[in-house]
Amino acid sequence: MAPPVPPFTAETAFQKVRAGQDLWNTRDPARVALAYAPDTIWRNRDTFIKGRAAVIEFLTKKWEKENGYMLRKDLFAFTDNKIAVQFFYEWYEDKSDGTRQWYRTYGLEDWTFNKEGLMEKRHMSGNDVAISDADRWFKDGVDVNTLTIGPEHL
Numbered sequence: 232m233a234p235p236v237p238p239f240t241a242e243t244a245f246q247k248v249r250a251g252q253d254l255w256n257t258r259d260p261a262r263v264a265l266a267y268a269p270d271t272i273w274r275n276r277d278t279f280i281k282g283r284a285a286v287i288e289f290l291t292k293k294w295e296k297e298n299g300y301m302l303r304k305d306l307f308a309f310t311d312n313k314i315a316v317q318f319f320y321e322w323y324e325d326k327s328d329g330t331r332q333w334y335r336t337y338g339l340e341d342w343t344f345n346k347e348g349l350m351e352k353r354h355m356s357g358n359d360v361a362i363s364d365a366d367r368w369f370k371d372g373v374d375v376n377t378l379t380i381g382p383e384h385l
Contacts, residue, residue: 233266236348237312244309247348248316249376252304256375260290268349275355297322299333301369303378307339314342319380321362321369333367334359337384 235243254263264283273280273289280289294300302320309315318340323333338357345351368378 233348237344237346239309239311239314241306241309244314245306247314247344248304248306251316252302252318252375255302255304256300258294258300260287260294263290266350267353268345268347268351271349271351271353273353273355275353276357296324298325299323301375303369303375303380304340312344312346314344316340316342317385318357319368319384321367331364333362333364335362335366335368336360 235246239247251266254266257263264286267283267286269283271280271282271286273286275289278289280286297320300320300322302318304316304318307315307317316339318336318338320336321333322336323331325331336357336359338355340356341352341354342350343352368380369375
């Protein structure tokens with residue numbers, strides 16, 4: 232996912248965001264980690280991570296818990312080598328009583344890139360909201376890029 236590289240324009244920042252979204256939707260930790268600098272620094276909620284190996288370990292655990300994960304990222308702002316995104320993803324958890332609980336995670340990320348276009352820093356803040364199956368946006372066959380998200384969620 233290295234190209235495009237800084238300095239970003241509106242077009243290349245948008246491309247970078249969509250490339251990141253598509254990469255995360257593979258749910259392949261080793262592949263996702265290649266988009267980050269070898270010494271990348273992350274804050275994901277209350278977890279602090281450094282380096283690709285730690286990214287792979289973190290994402291492996293994340294996607295073991297977050298079943299049915301589907302993500303949408305939208306460009307929020309950008310400068311020369313920084314991008315901010317607003318994101319939404321949905322996932323479910325199978326409960327011990329045999330029920331399935333769906334969640335939607337709302338959040339913001341702050342990204343900083345090196346000159347090769349690899350992400351040096353990723354800071355994420357997010358909130359999980361329990362939703363019903365009927366309230367899901369990202370059902371099978373839905374194009375996350377064209378789904379209209381109403382102003383009450385933005």
